[in-house]
Amino acid sequence: MKLALLILEDERPVREALRRDLVSFARHVRLEEAEDVPTALEVIEEIDAAGDRLALVMADHRLPGTSGVDFLIGLAADDRTATARKVLVTGQADQDDTIRAINEAGLDRYVAKPWQADALCELVRDQLTAFVVAAGVDPLPHLAVLDAERALAIVRERGDL
Amino acid sequence: MSAVFDRAGHEGSGAGDRLAPLCVLIVASEPLAASIGEEVARGLSDIAEVVWVDDGAAACAQVSAHPDRVVPLVLITASSASPGSSDSIDTRIATLDTQAILRRASVLLLTDRALHDDLSLSVDCDRLHAVIRIPGSPGILAWHARAQTVRWLSSHRPTDPRTRALVAADGRPVAQPESDLLRLLELDTQEVAAQLLAGIERVLGPRPRLLLPAGTRLIHEGVDVDAVLVVLRGRVALDHASAAGDLRLHHDSTGSVVGLLSLAQQQRAFFTARATTEVEVVHLSFEQLDRALAVDASLGAAMAAVSIRALAKRLRRADQLQVEKTQLNHVLERERRQLSEALRQLEQARLELVEQARYATLGEMAAGIAHELNNPVAAMLRATTYVGEDLERVLASHPQGRLASEIFAAERDRPPRSTREERAARRRLEVALGDAGLAQRLFDAGIEDPERARALAADPTSLDLVEAVAGIGSAVRNLEVASRRMCELVTSLRAYARPKGEPVAGVDLHAGLEDTLRLMAHRLRDVEIERSYGDLPPIRCHPGELEQLWTNLLVNARDALGDTLGGGPEGRGRIALITDAPDASHVRVQIRDNGRGIDPDILPRVFEPRFTTKQGAVRYGLGLGLAIARRIVDAHGGTIELSSRPGCTRVTITLPVAGPPDDEDIET
Numbered sequence: 047m048k049l050a051l052l053i054l055e056d057e058r059p060v061r062e063a064l065r066r067d068l069v070s071f072a073r074h075v076r077l078e079e080a081e082d083v084p085t086a087l088e089v090i091e092e093i094d095a096a097g098d099r100l101a102l103v104m105a106d107h108r109l110p111g112t113s114g115v116d117f118l119i120g121l122a123a124d125d126r127t128a129t130a131r132k133v134l135v136t137g138q139a140d141q142d143d144t145i146r147a148i149n150e151a152g153l154d155r156y157v158a159k160p161w162q163a164d165a166l167c168e169l170v171r172d173q174l175t176a177f178v179v180a181a182g183v184d185p186l187p188h189l190a191v192l193d194a195e196r197a198l199a200i201v202r203e204r205g206d207l
Numbered sequence: 208m209s210a211v212f213d214r215a216g217h218e219g220s221g222a223g224d225r226l227a228p229l230c231v232l233i234v235a236s237e238p239l240a241a242s243i244g245e246e247v248a249r250g251l252s253d254i255a256e257v258v259w260v261d262d263g264a265a266a267c268a269q270v271s272a273h274p275d276r277v278v279p280l281v282l283i284t285a286s287s288a289s290p291g292s293s294d295s296i297d298t299r300i301a302t303l304d305t306q307a308i309l310r311r312a313s314v315l316l317l318t319d320r321a322l323h324d325d326l327s328l329s330v331d332c333d334r335l336h337a338v339i340r341i342p343g344s345p346g347i348l349a350w351h352a353r354a355q356t357v358r359w360l361s362s363h364r365p366t367d368p369r370t371r372a373l374v375a376a377d378g379r380p381v382a383q384p385e386s387d388l389l390r391l392l393e394l395d396t397q398e399v400a401a402q403l404l405a406g407i408e409r410v411l412g413p414r415p416r417l418l419l420p421a422g423t424r425l426i427h428e429g430v431d432v433d434a435v436l437v438v439l440r441g442r443v444a445l446d447h448a449s450a451a452g453d454l455r456l457h458h459d460s461t462g463s464v465v466g467l468l469s470l471a472q473q474q475r476a477f478f479t480a481r482a483t484t485e486v487e488v489v490h491l492s493f494e495q496l497d498r499a500l501a502v503d504a505s506l507g508a509a510m511a512a513v514s515i516r517a518l519a520k521r522l523r524r525a526d527q528l529q530v531e532k533t534q535l536n537h538v539l540e541r542e543r544r545q546l547s548e549a550l551r552q553l554e555q556a557r558l559e560l561v562e563q564a565r566y567a568t569l570g571e572m573a574a575g576i577a578h579e580l581n582n583p584v585a586a587m588l589r590a591t592t593y594v595g596e597d598l599e600r601v602l603a604s605h606p607q608g609r610l611a612s613e614i615f616a617a618e619r620d621r622p623p624r625s626t627r628e629e630r631a632a633r634r635r636l637e638v639a640l641g642d643a644g645l646a647q648r649l650f651d652a653g654i655e656d657p658e659r660a661r662a663l664a665a666d667p668t669s670l671d672l673v674e675a676v677a678g679i680g681s682a683v684r685n686l687e688v689a690s691r692r693m694c695e696l697v698t699s700l701r702a703y704a705r706p707k708g709e710p711v712a713g714v715d716l717h718a719g720l721e722d723t724l725r726l727m728a729h730r731l732r733d734v735e736i737e738r739s740y741g742d743l744p745p746i747r748c749h750p751g752e753l754e755q756l757w758t759n760l761l762v763n764a765r766d767a768l769g770d771t772l773g774g775g776p777e778g779r780g781r782i783a784l785i786t787d788a789p790d791a792s793h794v795r796v797q798i799r800d801n802g803r804g805i806d807p808d809i810l811p812r813v814f815e816p817r818f819t820t821k822q823g824a825v826r827y828g829l830g831l832g833l834a835i836a837r838r839i840v841d842a843h844g845g846t847i848e849l850s851s852r853p854g855c856t857r858v859t860i861t862l863p864v865a866g867p868p869d870d871e872d873i874e875t
Contacts, residue, residue, distance in 0.1 A: 058623055059685035066678065069651070073644050081626045088627070 049101040049174060049188055050076040050093045054086045054117065055135070056109050060159070064104065064135070067163040068170060074190045075101070075174070083112040090127060100130045101177040102170065104157070107139035115143045118151035129181045131173040133157055229255035229369070230276040231352060232312070234266050234303070235284040243282065243317065243341075243348065250349025254356055254369060255279065263302030270308045278312045279359035280352060284341070285318035295325030300334050313359050315351065317341045387505065391512035399516060400464060403509040404437050404489060407499040410506075414489045419482050426466050426480040434492045435466040441486030445478040457524050458483070464513050468521075569834075577700035584697060588690040595619065595683050602676070607669060611676045618653045618680025636660060652677040710866045712747040716794060719750055720784060723757040730765055734780045741787035743794045747866025748843055756839045759832040760798045760858050767802030767856055789861065793845075796860045804853040813849060844868045 051071065055061040061079055071077060076098055080086035086105075093100050103121060105114035112120075114134060121127040132151055134144070137159040147153040154176070155169055175193040178185045178200070185197035231251055233244050240259040248257040260266045263283075270278060281303060285296065296316060303309040313336040316326070329335045339351055360370040391399050408414055416439065419425075425436050428448060443465055445457040456478055459465070465480045465488075491499075500506050598615060602608040624632075632655050637646040639657035642664075649660045652674045663670045717740055724736065761782065768780035785797040805813060814837045833849070836858075840847040845862035 059688055061626075062681055062685060065651070066681075072647050072651075076643075077647070078630070079626045085625070085627050089630070 047183075047187075048076045048096075048098045049074075049177070049183075049191070050078060050098050051102045051170065051174075052086060052089055052093075052100060052104070053077070053079045054081075054083070054103065054105040054109070054114060055079070056081045056106060060106070064166075067161075067166055070167065071170060071174075071191050074188060082110055083117050086117065094126055099177075099181070099183065100127050101181075102131045102133065102173050103127075104133045104135050104170075107134055107136040107143060113143065115139065115147045115151065118147055118153065122151045129177065131155075131177050133169070133173065135159065135161065226368070227275055227277045229356075230273070230278050231255050231257045231280045231282070231356065232266055232269065232278055232309070233257065233259035233282045234261075234263060234299075235259060235282070235317070236261055236286070239284060239286075243284070246346075246348045247282065247352045248349075249346075250351075250353040251356060254353070254360075254373070263299050266303055266309065267306045270306050274308070276308070277364070278308050279356045279363070280315065281309060281312045282315045282317055282352070285316060285320050285323070296323065297326055297328040300326075300329045304334065311363065313337075313355050315339060315355060317348075387508035388511055391508055392515060394512075396463065396513075396516050396520075399509060399512050400437055400439075403464070403506065403513055404439075406503055406506040406509055407491065407496070410499040410502045411495055414491070417488050417490055419486050419488065421482050421484050421486075423482045423486070424479055425482060425486075425488070426476045426478070428477065428479040429475050432466050432476050434490055435464050435496060436480075437489040437491065438463050438465060439487045439489065441482060441484040443480050443486060444483045445480050447478045457521060459520075463517060467514055467517055573700040577697045580693065580697050580700075584690055584693045587686065588694065591683050591686040591690060594679075594686075598676075598679060598683075605672075607672055610669065611672055614653060614673050615676040615680045618677040619684045621653065621681070621684065640664065648674065653680070710747050710749050712866070713745040714748050714750050714753075715745055716743050716748075716753070716796070716862075717786065719753050720757055720786075720796070723754050723761065726754075727758065727761055727765075731761065731782070734765060734768060734782055737781060737783040739783065739785040741785075743786055743788055744791075744864050746794055746862060746864045748862065749839075749867070752839045752842070756836050756860070757798075759836045760860075763832050764798055764800035764802065764856070764858075767800050767804070788864075792864050793861050794864060796862075797857060798860075799855065799857045801854050802856060804856050805849075805851040807851075810849070810851060814847075842867055 051068070053061060053064050053068075055064060058081075061081070065072075065077065065079065068077065076093065078089045078093065080089050090100055103118065105117055107114040109117070114136065118132045118134070121130060121132065131154045132147075133155040134147055134153060135157040139147070139156075144153070144156060147156075154173060157166065157169065171191060171193055174188070174191050175185075175196050177183070178188060178192060178197065185192055185200055189197055231247060233240055233247065235243055240261075244257050244259045251257060258269060260269050266281070270276065283296075283299060283303075300314055303312075303314070314329070314334055315337045316323075316335060317339050319341055323338075326335060336355060337351060339348065341348070357373045360367060361374040364370050365374075391402065394402070404414070425443060426432060428446075438459070443459050443463065444455055445459065447454045447456050466476070468477075496510075500510060595615075599612060602611045602615070605611055629650075633646060633650045636650050636655060636657065637643050640646045640649070640660060645664055646660070648670070649663060652663075652670070654660045654663060654673065663673060724731065764782045765780075768782070781801045783797070783799040785799065787795050789795050813833050815834060837847055840860055840862070843862050844865075844867055845860060847861075848859045850857050850859075
């Protein structure tokens with residue numbers, strides 16, 4: 047089982063920049079991209095079918111058709127994806143959208159464009175760790191992309207070490 | 208059946224003749240008709256002949272047969288001519304009125320009934336001149352018929368010699384009314400007052416005349432009145448003090464008796480009576496008046512006549528004031544409405560000014576931003592090219608330069624694919640290599656061919672190089688895309704800023720439209736263009752600006768047609784261009800499309816500058832399209848209106864023929 051990270055972004059240059067900044071995770075995490083919501087749902091199906099877990103979604107807000115916030119709200123209502131960590135990466139969500147994302151989708155983080163690569167990686171690591179903790183996933187296979195200290199604390203509590 | 212009883216006034220013939228025969232009609236059944244006829248004839252022996260007939264129809268036949276006759280009077284009996292008939296008085300008078308001659312006649316109803324409920328229409332139309340109970344005292348009918356005939360003659364045939372014999376020159380019948388009161392009421396005010404005074408003086412002896420100068424107050428408002436003043440000469444005004452200042456209620460002249468009303472009501476004077484000219488009056492205290500009236504009862508009629516005349520005059524004045532008040536109220540109401548309309552227009556004008564100022568500021572800002580962005584963007588765009596060129600030179604000296612250059616160029620020029628296609632390609636590579644992580648790396652480097660992927664996987668040094676140059680390739684591509692977008696944005700912002708230069712006169716608006724259509728031909732090739740050009744005078748304008756305007760509007764219209772092209776519910780996408788000149792100093796252009804229409808929620812804001820994401824692709828300038836259009840139209844001193852519903856969006860531009868107003872400082 048692999049942890050999966052989904053980037054939902056309609057603009058190719060932005061999508062590519064995100065992927066490049068997160069390339070260090072790619073060796074250990076399933077890194078998926080989607081340019082619109084229907085594609086994102088297909089990707090989620092594939093992840094599920096392969097027995098992997100969607101751990102983190104990084105969604106733009108302004109999208110063709112459904113907005114990023116609406117997509118995240120939909121995820122929160124789906125058992126397979128409810129535990130996934132949800133991050134908005136946008137320069138265009140206004141206050142009302144953001145409030146909705148927090149209250150209705152349980153938004154975890156908000157990343158404003160343009161982002162800093164270091165901070166972004168830190169945030170992804172932090173969120174993946176939070177997912178592992180909350181979902182009760184065994185952290186050991188994924189230690190490379192997690193906050194090692196927090197991950198090991200869980201292992202110690204379980205008494206496996 | 209009919210009978211002619213008497214013939215008088217038979218000289219001459221023809222209704223238009225001054226001496227046309229006069230004929231009084233009696234509509235009654237025998238034997239009543241004969242007895243009525245005889246009596247009436249006695250009263251009219253020297254004036255008119257009397258004819259009686261059975262019923263209304265016979266009356267009509269009678270006048271038709273003798274069109275030369277003049278009929279001043281018709282007497283009808285209440286009891287119906289034909290037994291069992293339930294004709295109402297209204298119906299019977301209406302029958303008579305079918306004849307023009309009878310329509311002019313006065314109608315007297317002779318009735319033996321105590322109650323009538325069948326003549327409301329006749330009363331309402333003023334067709335009933337007297338109701339006479341029969342049988343009555345002997346001679347009454349003759350007297351009535353005569354009086355009515357004389358009155359009719361005096362008002363309908365004033366020049367008839369027979370009328371002159373019966374009616375005095377001033378319009379009053381020669382025969383005076385029998386009652387004192389009516390006789391006095393026919394006199395003029397001055398005469399009545401003189402008669403009253405004469406009567407009083409007969410009882411009280413001569414009354415001293417008082418000579419008073421203009422301005423003298425004869426009665427004081429709020430003070431008990433215990434005397435009247437007979438004004439023999441001069442004018443008196445009645446004023447009432449009110450919150451709105453002194454109010455002139457009435458202006459009376461010689462002959463009036465001042466103080467009568469207050470005296471009658473035994474109360475304080477409601478007004479102040481003041482002489483406005485020198486006046487000559489006789490002062491009569493309440494007691495003097497009382498004594499005079501007690502001694503000579505005939506004075507009562509004169510007193511009543513004076514009072515009635517005074518009251519009537521005042522009442523007429525009050526009615527007139529009421530009418531004036533209503534008229535004034537109407538005028539006030541109209542002025543109030545005009546004022547509120549003016550206020551509304553002022554407010555509208557103010558809002559438009561605020562709006563203009565806002566757009567002016569936006570225009571300046573846009574121009575400023577465009578200018579500031581232009582240089583850095585140009586530098587960026589050039590720099591991306593340089594990076595590529597320099598990298599090619601560096602790689603030329605590299606041992607694996609050929610491979611690296613190829614990978615770099617492929618990645619730089621890689622056409623966009625959907626994420627779905629990319630994912631599928633990556634899966635294929637994963638399956639071929641059996642290692643997801645490795646497949647991902649190679650795929651990111653633009654390697655999709657499994658053979659080549661396997662070769663590179665076995666050669667880590669080359670793989671590193673390939674990943675690096677692929678990264679540079681995509682970075683250069685993204686830089687270039689990003690800077691081009693910014694360039695387009697700068698161009699849009701510039702278009703939003705105002706143009707420089709003087710307006711050009713004598714411009715053919717249709718030529719400009721056609722130029723624009725030609726330039727846009729490739730974008731409009733799927734669209735049916737309908738032209739409906741009217742006769743337009745040449746106008747003064749910024750022609751380039753107007754072409755930008757038509758372009759923006761056509762782009763929007765084309766955009767709205769997106770869904771309906773190739774046969775939507777509305778059929779083929781259609782754009783109609785309609786021009787006309789609503790008046791001598793304006794031209795009007797309408798651009799209509801049958802597209803999906805504008806969402807009513809955003810309709811009020813379509814003229815505001817904004818940027819939009821349309822169908823996933825951010826399109827630059829479109830969000831500004833209408834804002835620019837509006838700015839151009841504003842600068843030309845014209846108007847732009849937009850209405851939209853699904854299947855019909857209409858933009859209407861009106862431009863002054865004279866071109867932009869000279870004062871163009873609004874936005875600069």
